[in-house]
Every structure is written in C-alpha cells, then in structure tokens.
Amino acid sequence: MERMKICVLKGDGIGPEIVDQALKVLKAVCDASGIKLELDFALLGGIAIDQTGEPLPQQTIDKCKASDAVLLGAVGGEKWDHLPARPEKGLLGIRSALGLYANLRPAKIFPALKTASPLKDSVIGEGVDILVVRELTGGIYFGEHNRKTENGMEIGYDVMQYSTAEVERIAKTAFELARKRNHKVTSVDKANVLEVSRLWRETVIRVHEEYRDVELNHMYVDNASMQLVRNPAQFDVIVTGNMFGDILSDEASMISGSIGMLASASLGVGSLGLYEPIHGSAPDIAGKGIANPLATVLSVAMMLRYTFSLEKEADAIEKAVELSLNHARTPDIKSEDLPVYCTEQMGDFLAKTVRELLA
Numbered sequence: 001m002e003r004m005k006i007c008v009l010k011g012d013g014i015g016p017e018i019v020d021q022a023l024k025v026l027k028a029v030c031d032a033s034g035i036k037l038e039l040d041f042a043l044l045g046g047i048a049i050d051q052t053g054e055p056l057p058q059q060t061i062d063k064c065k066a067s068d069a070v071l072l073g074a075v076g077g078e079k080w081d082h083l084p085a086r087p088e089k090g091l092l093g094i095r096s097a098l099g100l101y102a103n104l105r106p107a108k109i110f111p112a113l114k115t116a117s118p119l120k121d122s123v124i125g126e127g128v129d130i131l132v133v134r135e136l137t138g139g140i141y142f143g144e145h146n147r148k149t150e151n152g153m154e155i156g157y158d159v160m161q162y163s164t165a166e167v168e169r170i171a172k173t174a175f176e177l178a179r180k181r182n183h184k185v186t187s188v189d190k191a192n193v194l195e196v197s198r199l200w201r202e203t204v205i206r207v208h209e210e211y212r213d214v215e216l217n218h219m220y221v222d223n224a225s226m227q228l229v230r231n232p233a234q235f236d237v238i239v240t241g242n243m244f245g246d247i248l249s250d251e252a253s254m255i256s257g258s259i260g261m262l263a264s265a266s267l268g269v270g271s272l273g274l275y276e277p278i279h280g281s282a283p284d285i286a287g288k289g290i291a292n293p294l295a296t297v298l299s300v301a302m303m304l305r306y307t308f309s310l311e312k313e314a315d316a317i318e319k320a321v322e323l324s325l326n327h328a329r330t331p332d333i334k335s336e337d338l339p340v341y342c343t344e345q346m347g348d349f350l351a352k353t354v355r356e357l358l359a
C-alpha cells in the first residue's frame with residue numbers, strides 16, 4: 001500500500017481531543033510503514049450546525065465518498081439540543097448516506113483491565129470477547145418521529161420497522177463474522193411483544209439455513225441485558241437491531257472497564273468504512289484533557305484491518321494499547337499503582353510505542 005486517504009470528522013465535545021490522539025497513532029503507523037497519509041477534514045454535528053446551519057453538509061458526504069475510510073470522533077451537546085436540526089441527525093445521516101448498515105462493536109477484557117471491570121473474577125472467568133453486530137441504518141432510529149394530538153392530548157411517536165432484506169444482510173454479516181470467531185450467534189429481539197421482532201427472528205432462522213456450522217440461539221433483549229452482566233462469557237457474536245444494539249453495547253463496554261475502551265467499525269454496501277468509538281461527545285469532561293482516547297485509537301486499528309487489510313499494523317496498535325494499560329491510565333480506568341496520564345500524554349505514548357513496534 002502506497003497511500004491512504006482518510007476523511008476526518010472530529011465532531012463535538014471530546015471528539016477533537018480523542019481524534020487528535022488517534023491521528024498521532026495513524027501517522028506513526030504510516031511513517032513506519034512508508035505509507036503516504038492524506039487527511040481531509042470535514043464538518044459533522046454541532047460544529048457543522050454552527051458553521052453551515054446543518055448537521056450534515058453535502059460537502060461532508062462528498063469528502064467521505066472521495067476517501068478510502070472515515071474517522072469520526074463524536075457529536076452532540078446541550079448547546080444544540082433545542083434545535084430541530086440536532087447534531088445526532090448528522091450522525092444518522094452520514095451512516096445512511098454511506099450505506100453503513102453493519103456496526104461492529106467488539107467488547108473484550110484486556111487482561112490488565114480485569115480489576116477495572118465491575119464484574120467479579122468468578123463472572124469474568126477465562127475472559128470475555130464479544131462482538132456486537134448492530135444493524136445501523138434501519139429500525140426505530142430511522143422510522144417516522146412525530147407528534148399528534150388526540151382527544152386534546154399531545155402524543156409523541158416513533159416508528160420501528162425492518163424489512164426482510166435489511167434483516168437478511170445483517171444476519172449474514174453476523175454469521176460470516178462468527179465463522180471467523182467461535183461459531184456462535186445470539187440474535188437479540190423482543191419477539192414476545194413486537195411484530196418487527198417476530199419478522200426479525202423468522203428471517204434470522206431462515207438465513208441460518210446457510211450457516212449450519214454456526215450455533216444460533218435467540219434471546220429477548222431484557223434477558224440479554226441481564227445475561228451480559230451475569231455470564232458475559234456465554235456470548236460470541238450478538239446480532240441485533242439498531243436501538244437494542246446501541247444500548248447493549250454501552251452496557252457491554254462496562255465489562256471491559258470503561259466506555260472509553262470500545263471501538264467500532266461501520267461497514268456497508270461499498271468498500272468505504274467509518275470508524276468511531278462507541279461513546280458520545282462526553283460534554284461533562286470535554287476540554288479537561290481527561291478523555292480516554294483508547295476507543296478511538298482502537299477504531300484506527302479496526303480501520304487498518306477492515307479497510308486496508310494491514311494486519312501487522314493493526315496488531316501493533318492493539319499491542320501498544322495493551323502496553324499502555326501497564327504503563328499509565330486515563331482517570332476513567334485509573335489504577336493506584338500506575339501514573340494518571342492526560343489524553344495527550346496517552347496519545348504520545350501510543351504513537352511512540354507503535355513506532356517502536358513497527359521499526
């Protein structure tokens with residue numbers, strides 16, 4: 001590989017702080033591997049509203065489409081919550097515009113972080129390594145959101161729907177990924193109540209016919225959220241809809257010690273992938289230099305692996321993250337016997353370590 005072109009969407013809140021650290025690491029990889037790194041920056045979310053009046057300017061879509069991959073921080077903040085054009089609409093919009101229907105969110109426990117997990121050793125057992133495969137461009141987040149008045153009463157409603165085609169493609173993604181892992185898929189729905197979930201379940205069962213080598217089980221989402229903390233080691237791949245996947249992956253992140261640890265890859269119809277941490281813009285800690293950049297850095301590792309097939313380089317980033325956990329910590333995962341690093345120091349350490357590992 002000679003060159004890579006990345007479109008960078010820093011977004012709001014801690015977005016710029018964490019993306020800057022991830023870019024240091026990406027530059028270190030490219031320097032060490034002789035790859036020419038071309039960066040293009042575009043606006044998304046609140047900052048885009050401030051500068052253009054809309055959360056997803058057409059220019060941002062164009063710049064993403066003209067790149068090999070997209071790196072995103074996070075969007076949102078109270079400042080824009082009262083506006084009809086909220087930052088989150090920009091986020092949903094870019095996922096949809098790029099056809100990114102599969103959101104892969106790996107939740108695993110790094111050995112050094114076992115003590116940071118709120119779960120007891122007896123629950124963690126040999127370790128936890130879950131891949132949440134979340135449908136990302138359909139479901140309730142993309143249905144009609146509206147209000148109406150009935151009998152003088154104001155009613156808010158959001159429509160949840162899935163077509164068989166949408167379920168088929170995400171189920172296929174989950175089964176394919178399970179084949180490269182431990183051959184087990186848990187499909188999470190609420191089929192005891194929701195018609196959309198009944199269709200979801202029937203469709204997953206049908207797709208499973210082509211993947212008999214993969215074990216399939218079904219779980220209602222309320223039970224799944226309980227099982228995640230009772231016995232997380234039972235899960236390999238979890239496939240679920242947009243909203244359930246959003247919620248379950250935040251819950252799964254705490255198993256690994258902090259939401260600041262969970263990376264994600266959003267993949268879809270074309271070769272373009274978007275990579276982002278699973279957390280939001282964390283306005284409560286923005287500008288304080290204490291945000292954990294590891295989720296964003298690990299998202300760069302996913303980018304190198306999924307978009308560029310650069311296994312050695314992705315491994316080096318993951319190794320650097322592992323080494324960092326025995327060297328220093330950001331406050332969210334702090335440990336009494338290790339120094340506390342600010343966001344920047346962590347980025348510098350990771351970039352230096354990646355350089356050394358790839359030298």
Ligand SMILES: NC(=O)C1=CN([C@@H]2O[C@H](COP(=O)(O)OP(=O)(O)OC[C@H]3O[C@@H](n4cnc5c(N)ncnc54)[C@H](O)[C@@H]3O)[C@@H](O)[C@H]2O)C=CC1
Nearest residue numbers: 074075076077259260279280281282283284285291292332
């Ligand atoms: N992908 C995205 O851009 C997302 C955006 N949001 C938006 O972000 C804003 C804040 O939402 P919240 O519900 O507070 O969720 P959040 O994920 O931003 O924060 C939840 C809690 O986790 C902490 N946290 C998050 N990331 C962290 C990190 N890297 N290091 C250390 N601590 C971290 C925060 O300080 C906060 O206490 C809202 O406007 C929301 O809509 C929320 C989720 C995803």
Ligand SMILES: CC(C)CC(=O)C(=O)O
Nearest residue numbers: 088091092141246278279
């Ligand atoms: C706008 C929301 C759907 C963002 C979010 O919470 C997520 O994608 O994890």
Ligand SMILES: [Mg+2]
Nearest residue numbers: 246247250278
């Ligand atoms: Mg979320």
